Amino acid sequence: MKITKIEIKDYQQFKDFTLDLTYPEGHDDAGKPLKKVCFIGQSGTGKTTILEVIKEVLAVFVSNKNNFNRKFYNEDVKKDHYTISFLYNNEKIAYKKALKEHNFSEYNDSGYVENGIDGDKVILNNYYIYLQAGMLYMQNASMLLDVATTKSAIENLYTEDENIKKENAEIRRKISEKKYFDFLQNNLNDIWFAILFDSKDYIIERNRLTNLIGRASIDNNIEAENRYKKEYENLEKSQKYPFQKLTNALNPILQKFNIELTSIFDKISDLRFIRLQTGTIPIPFEKWSTGTKQLVLSIMPLLGLDTKETIILVDEPENSLFPDIQRTLIQTYTKLAEEAQFFFATHSPLIASQFEPWEVVELKFKEDGTVYRELYYEGQNHVDNYTIFPQYLRWDDILTRVFDLDSEGTPEREELLPMALYYKAKIEKLKESAGGMQSPEFENTLQEYRKLANKLGWTV
């Protein structure tokens, strides 16, 4: 299930607002839902509001199917608030949230299916993840930080007690079936439990195969050794070990600041929490930088959940992260959940630069205070008609052309620049004149130029 269109008739700052979320004509995937979307715009234009709208609609989908199926949009409705269209098994589904006539305080959740498909047959298997990245670790990492709770939960995983084992399997199954994760409300415990549970099985299996390979080798049983090696290889290929995925995704980034995650745990009981280290020296969680916590804890849920056909909302993924890390962050997210549909909201030009122009939704205020989408194409919505390409712009151009920052630098820079160019031109002229370079004027001008050029960051 992926979102193809959002229409907001009359809700907060949105009036008759429509977003087409499909690839444009001329694109290989023309007409199909966008794989990722980036909302940008001045504070207050409604980036987070749109994420909230999606979140609310999806919450109804997954938690109240009957409500969705049976309350069809009808004449009682006074006015639409918003409609979100989805593509589900190639069928279009629309959900409307509306206000009933005569009772302005009562909302009517109304769903209908456009192509005649029976609403009762629509099975919504998909959950979504809502990450408000900046707040994540502070509010929701309680289990991970609380040593006592962690210890007890993890010790439960190692037990040989069959009843507890069954209970754990049941908890894991329920997590798999959960369709809706909101990390502003739910903490990360469920995800962490799932990762530990899956890792534990992997580590048991890996240790078993390692022992068998070793024993076969000692016994000089080449046939058995090769068989176990093959099994070991298949286990690795299955990529069922979340820690391996996590380290693959994050270590290239973390290594930039001389730290790395380890995925190697010799004993199952070592498996407590993500281990970060400098060289071989572990760094306790409370010593992690804000950016590191932000990065690891935001990415982690993607490993503990099946993200196929999932809608993932991420508000301000750039929070606390150094520009160099922001530069590749979107790729890090999307690689870990290749079949999901992502919605990001950002104030970061570096984040916006990782999107194709049709994936960027720039929101702007009209004079009457309502909001519209700034189009990046002229005429028909065709790839050839786009005029802004964030992926190909310089960082400063993204600021001025995409984020509408009007000036190229500070007023101080603007003041200085024409005088620096003036001295530069003067120097060129003196060079051309006979004996000009030997004149005192040349030396003075050169000195003046160097002073300004140095401040402007020009190579002198």
Add this chain to the structure above:
Amino acid sequence: MKKVIKEIQFATKYQEWLAKNEPHGNYTSSNGEYYHDIIAELLVVQQGLCAYTEHKLVSSEQLATLKNGFSNGKFDKTKYNIEAPIHLEHFNKDLKPTRCWLWDNLFVVFSVINGRGVKGTKPVDGILKPDTATYNPFTLLSYDRKEHKFYPAFDLDKGNAQRVTSMINTLGLNYGYIVNLRRDYLENVLVAHSEENPQSVYQFPTAFAFCKELSEKVNLRK
């Protein structure tokens, strides 16, 4: 910033009102009687360009309609056809309270220049005033093709160069938004331009002239 020859051709009623020398201390002093007359006449004398940045504000078709909107020296407001973000600009804001409708102090500019705190109420220096008799952009300004920015002509003395620099910034000639528009437009035009294939240039003509001159110098050196 090209020179503007500010001779009134059409708004003769406004001209007559001005000649009476009646007080016009604020916008309501003439009851808005000549507001559209002034804008239409300025757009004609400015050839549809922003007086400072030379950004195109109206098309030649719209200009023709504006000219046709005058009858017996008065502009018919119903003929006003401008949707572009323009602003009737007082060059010297200090004159606004006492001489609000003074022709010599008025220009039409791209609203970005006035509306985003670029010029605002900053003090002005007549050294860069496009309608003065002595103003010549080619003796006061020069243009950097790489940065697409104006700077003072190299043969000005330091004092005058600083005065020109100050006005370049006050009038928004190097304002980032404008620089991007200018760069995009000129780079496209200049790529196609040659002596054999001269391009028609509908905006930023002064910057274009400087760029063309630079290109020719480079060609001469080859």
